[in-house]
Amino acid sequence: MSSHPAEAGGPTRRRLIDVAVELFKQHSVAGTSLQMISDELGLTKSAIYHHFRTRDELLTAVMEPLISEVAAMVAAAETRRGPHARADHLLRDYAALAAANRELIPLFTGDPAVIALLRTRTDWAAVVERQMALLAGVAPGLGGQVKAALVMSGIASAAGADYGDLDEASLREQLIAAGRRTLGLRGR
Template sequence: MAKPTDTRTRILAVARELFVRQGVRETSLREIADSLGITKPALYYHFASREDLVRNIVEPLMEGMERFVAQREPPDGAESEPHDPRELLGDFFDLAWEQREVLLMVVRELPALAPLELAERMFTWRRRLIRLLLGPDPTVAARIGASVALGGMSDCVVEYADLPLEDVKGPAVEAAAAALGLPRP
């Protein structure tokens, strides 16, 4: 007999796959249960609702993004050491790539995921990431360039998710660096 955590992990994997392929609204809990060979009540044993299941799929992405920024920010009141922008962009790309299926689901299903308040959380960590890239007092033009850079890299992760990482990362990071006005290496 499988451990509850094994069943829970399998439910999350199958639900993520179906949500990415078919959409959150188009995938029923019955379909998820049937794909796993379990009953719908067994699914409810592990997840109280569809929203709970979706939240458990999306939350690792959000927590990972928030942790990524927090680990690079200086402690309260401390001066920030400048980050190498290309390294920071490359690390951000790697994180987004690792979570590309969930990111694709979020982009496609943002209206259905509104109760999770993802958009505000994403904009908050993105503003913090922009401060890491540009410092505390960037111009409006620099902030716009950074928004284009980070948004463009996220779009590349979603748009080219079926290509090999090595074909996407370099051009995406260099395009982001160009949007930031960084000189070519």
């Protein structure tokens, strides 16, 4: 595509993201620097700068599609009638997302680099807040908030636990069942 010689054989955007995700898993996001990513690829930093100028730009590229999915599921859930139907809709979609991305989603729960990025991305923080509000809407007050927080981060972490040879559909169904119990949703 480009005729710039420095790009010949350079890393593709996709390859950079894949290596970054591997290092995020090993060292957490906050514990991974652009330098570590270029070392891992045996490249100079400038070869990476062509695609990403900071670790946060790379993290953004990893998280953007996930947040977009959450935003879409939040918007769909918000069209449902009544707090139970709304919470259940979101719970099902969120459990499916967690089960489908069981190696990726747990990386982002509580990571300081992710929390710091969310603070600058008020559009993302607003999506997470709407997600919390939907889950907390089943029960009023503090009880609803604590249950929503437990389900949000619990599902993300529990999806990443080791259950041996468990298929995605079974994991999803178990996460939904556990989340429904916590929130006091009847299901169906």
